[in-house]
Amino acid sequence: MSNVSYLTEAGLKKLKEELHQLETVERPSISAQIAEARDKGDLSENAEYDAAKEAQGLLEMKISKLKNILANSRIIDESKIDTSRVQLLNKVRIRNLKNNAEMTYTLVPESEANLKEGKLSISTPIAKGLLGKEVGDQAEIQVPSGLMTFEIVEISI
Structure with a gap:
């Protein structure tokens, strides 16, 4: 069960903008980095690929956390x-x-x-x-x- 987050209108708008930035700018950028690293050959010893995959995991975790906060938020009147x-x-x-x-x-x-x-x-x-x-x-x-x-x-x- 998730905790309810209380937000102001401004706070909600800020979180939505951050989520939009992560999904539309950061996510495609990391996907491009992964594709570029994959094109360089052997993935077993490719540090760039490992770093890009780790960054992708952290980004997805952050996106998931933001979506959870937004889903469980209440606007304060x-x-x-x-x-x-x-x-x-x-x-x-x-x-x-x-x-x-x-x-x-x-x-x-x-x-x-x-x-x-x-x-x-x-x-x-x-x-x-x-x-x-x-x-x-x-x-x-x-x-x-x-x-x-x-x-x-x-x-x-």
């Missing part, structure tokens, strides 16, 4: 997002109580995470620790560097 508690697609401003540093993150599905853009994957320890909290709540979160305590300052869309 952004108009129905609640801001009373931290949840997926909320923008959350938090304060580190140890050093008073404030950070703002948008909690997104794993496939849309991009820390440079402030998009934090819902599967990270910090995001998991913030889920369900309200403004003013404190969250003690175990991260690789130790226990951190954050205060929820603001929740928005």
Whole structure:
């Protein structure tokens, strides 16, 4: 049984474009590499052929994974997002109580995470620790560097 993936419209479009790229550009390119390597003769000692076949296997695995994600994805209706508690697609401003540093993150599905853009994957320890909290709540979160305590300052869309 596969896990359900929650995506935004933009995230779904991005995954579909990536799948299209892999199927229409990458797959024919690897097939051409295999054909070219096969034309060079003895396959038992042909490193180019082995490398192309391995690349093909990895590509097919990636295509299969993307198709699985798309088949089991659900679009999140952004108009129905609640801001009373931290949840997926909320923008959350938090304060580190140890050093008073404030950070703002948008909690997104794993496939849309991009820390440079402030998009934090819902599967990270910090995001998991913030889920369900309200403004003013404190969250003690175990991260690789130790226990951190954050205060929820603001929740928005």
